[in-house]
Amino acid sequence: MQISDLADRIAAGDRRALARGITLVESNRADHRKAALDLTERLRTTGREALRIGLSGTPGVGKSTFIESFGLMLAETGLRIAVLAVDPSSARTGGSILGDKTRMERLSRHPSAYIRPSPSQSHLGGIARRTREAVALCEAAGFDIVLIETVGVGQSETVVAEMCDLFVLLLAPAGGDELQGVKRGIMEMADLILVNKADGDLKPVATRTCADYAGALRLLRRRPQDPDGFPKAMTVSAVEAAGLDTAWAEMRALIGWRRETDHWTARRAAQSRHWFEEEVRRGLLAALTEDPAIRAAMADAARRVAEGLDGPDAAAAAMLQDLRHRPAPG
Template identity: 75%
Template sequence: MDIAQLERGIVKGDRRALSRAITLVESTRPDHRTAAAELIEALKGANGTPREALRIGLSGTPGVGKSTFIEGFGGMLTGQGLRVAVLAVDPSSARSGGSILGDKTRMDQLSRDPGAFIRPSPSQTHLGGVGRRTREAVALCEAAGFDVVLIETVGVGQSETVVAEMSDLFVLLLAPAGGDELQGVKRGIMEIADIILINKADGDLKAAASRTCADYSGALRLLRKRPQDPKGFPKAMMVSALEDSGLDAAWAEMQALTDWRRENGHWSARRAAQARYWFQQEVRQALLAQLETGPARAALRELGDAVAEGKTTPAIAAAALLDRIGAPGAGA
């Protein structure tokens, strides 16, 4: 693969080049990983100062209308002349490893919009609702000149906090009339949300949406104040992706929060902290990869049998394994 040619295509906004590059960074082949790292490094200096798109993480329970919201919201943004990339991560089967990847089908109109780019990807075995290489895909979309990158994540859970480590804004989408709404979301994910949007605020559900919005507004006021938030944030709002109502107001609030964070130094500080976080994750993943080698697997089986038979303790066996593979912490 010609990395220089791929780089030129991405900088020019070539969609095929962007798609090929995302496939490259998602690959686990060692030679592809080397090429992907080379491409990302080349793109950092392709246009001088790296381009910074607004990265928006979007999560919500199944059936809340994430795809409908993204299609309406993305269409509104492209209508304003902005270029929008959507990275939609689908859950992978724990048994077969496969994913449906049906997001482009659900976003039929946006997928045909010349100002939008939609890329579904499998989550594989990674927690946090995103693939391990989603952050690199975001960087590729920024280099391709997109103004807004939407990262649609899988489900809702405490592991979803990983998404906050690659987003400038984190938006939580909820539906009304879901029973005891405040029990529907863990405190952990509420603490990282910047804006909570109550979707489906239309028709018979509008009154329920209003009550749900009031409930969450009250709950957010009880959370500890975060230094990266101006007065009034985080906040809950009502939207209807079906009727395209409230989308412009939600976008205005996102812009206001982004501008405030830029002006007060939180934007750059947050991105620096995110870069440090992903560096540490790469180190951890590299150390874990050592356990997948042939000698390490043989040692795991041997020492595992010894533990199972009561010949040694798990702690001593673990120290012995680390000593054999020469990993840091051996003998600790």
């Protein structure tokens, strides 16, 4: 299929074309990369914008159940929702946190929902670009909401926060009054903290945990992109689908305020700028390992340095000169 055809079909909301487009942006092959860039550029002109929600939470907090309940609630109101995952851990295990659609069985069967299994990818840099492009394809396909899920470990939250309009932290009720070791940096990225499992025996604990987080949030420095009362902590029960409507109302209130005050636009602009700069840096460094001729030259120079034939700095300076004079490939 021509890329222009694929773009047209994605813009027309064709699911199979969307899946094919996402597979294309996930590929590492040079010709696929070129086609993927062509595809995303063509689709930029649709001008469609979904609400991008980042959702982070450690394993066991009930992320799948939450996405299923929350997604179904939105889908029932007529909103179209796409679910993507950023899962650096799957790179290690070869598995995938969204590989099994039975995790969200009802949502995956809903005609207004689209769930894309997480690719088994290598490093975070690559995952970031592929996820951003997949998000862009979902937006172009006309989804109203793109939910980007990540496991709350390592740096993936930062990556997801840099590509979403709203960052939600899902937490479990904590025994004792400790804050579950949530890192300050993660807390500072959150727009909404949802303490899940506020049902049955855990309800009082969830309420107490929520109060603890609300207190912790009040201690953080006020961010310009927040109206009064945000970031906010609330309790929800994904299994009982309780509190989800209130959480959604809060999200809409926050996003509405940010749209009115131009913080929405400013954040998207800052994110685009960030990813542009990040991609240039990544591309420059990638040439060192991906270009066979450069890789061989690097290995040879490194060997001479290790053997003491050349000094590391002189060898680096020579290599940098060499890289600048090298003709562009292809």
